[in-house]
Amino acid sequence: MQATLPARLYGCPDAWARERTATFGRAWLFLGHEAEAASPGDWIATDVAGHRLLAVRGKDGALRAFHNVCRHRAGPLVQGPAGRCEGELVCAYHGWRYALDGRLRAATGFGTVEGFDPRAFGLLGLKLEIWRGLVFVNLDPEAAPLAGHVAPLETLLAERGLEIAGPALRRSHDLACDWKVYAENYLEGYHIGSVHPVLAGELGSAEYRVHVEGDLVVQEAVGVNDGPQAGVWGWLWPNLGINVYRDGAMIERMTPVGPGRTRLDYLFLNDGGPAVLGDALEASDRLTAEDARICEAVQANLSAGAYDKGVLSARHETAVAWFQSRLAEVHA
Secondary structure, X not given: OEEOOOHHHOOOHHHHHHHHHHOOOOOOEEEEEHHHHOOOOEEEEEEEOOEEEEEEEOOOOOEEEEEOOOOOOOOOOOOOOEEEOOOXXXXXXXXXXXEOOOOEEEOOOOOOOOOOOHHHOOXXXXXXXXXXXXXXXXXXXXXXXXXXHXXXXXXXXXXXXXXXXXXXXXXEEEEOOOHHHHHHHHOOOOOHHHHOHHHHHHHOOOEEEEEEEOOEEEEEEEOOOOOOOOOEEEEEOOOEEEEEEOOEEEEEEEEEEEOOEEEEEEEEEOOOOHHHOHHHHHHHHHHHHHHHHHHHHHHHHHHHOOOOOOEEOOOOOXXXXXXXXXXXXXXX
């Protein structure tokens, strides 16, 4: 019998600080699709657990990743999820200018300072790798290659002949719950009958299976062949859902933004563009609203003080147990 993590770890500033460093500071983090930064000067950016991340397409066509922070006094280089700069990145605070490869081009108006060497003040770089068009970055310079991280999912998609389409639409939702609450909800189908009546009807008598392989959790409704839920539902450690269907895909990043606060970042992928997403958006909005209600209620109870620990089902919650065991190591 496996007990759950203690309630105090959900929404606790100390837990947040440990996870920010030990989990998100060492993992491959999803940034976006390479097609969102297709031309020199195009950039995409986000924040994950307080890590402000940026990737920009260089004049040589290469996509490079940096911390979105000026080396002068920590001003932002870009603001928003995506955009374009004309040949250089310019700090919004004091106007320091950087080449697209990260070199400091001009410390604007800084003046002469003894010992100041511009070559020592380039942008802080990050590891960047691309898999099937999806851009991942890692803060750990010693991180193992992305290929090993995604290998089980790559095998699964290849076996089923599934491709990942180009970007069509982004959406975000703010939740008043810890990122772990939402991730754990995502990792089991135990709640579907109670929380998602329409989805439960679509799945019918299909057998719902969950298994873990490496850094991947795979969820399948066995027996659903050509219906709206056919495809592969994958979840990559530490916070990324990758749902691939015959006619498109949806990436769901469970983005921690602070203790007890989460932002869901959706990237819908479909070569037909936003116009063909009607049914997918309707289903996504419905499921998100249902999950948000229950996850925020769970967070309220975790914070109320009566509940400390529960117990996990060996039948339904094997992926939750795996997830919690990994996080228990962070908080040991």
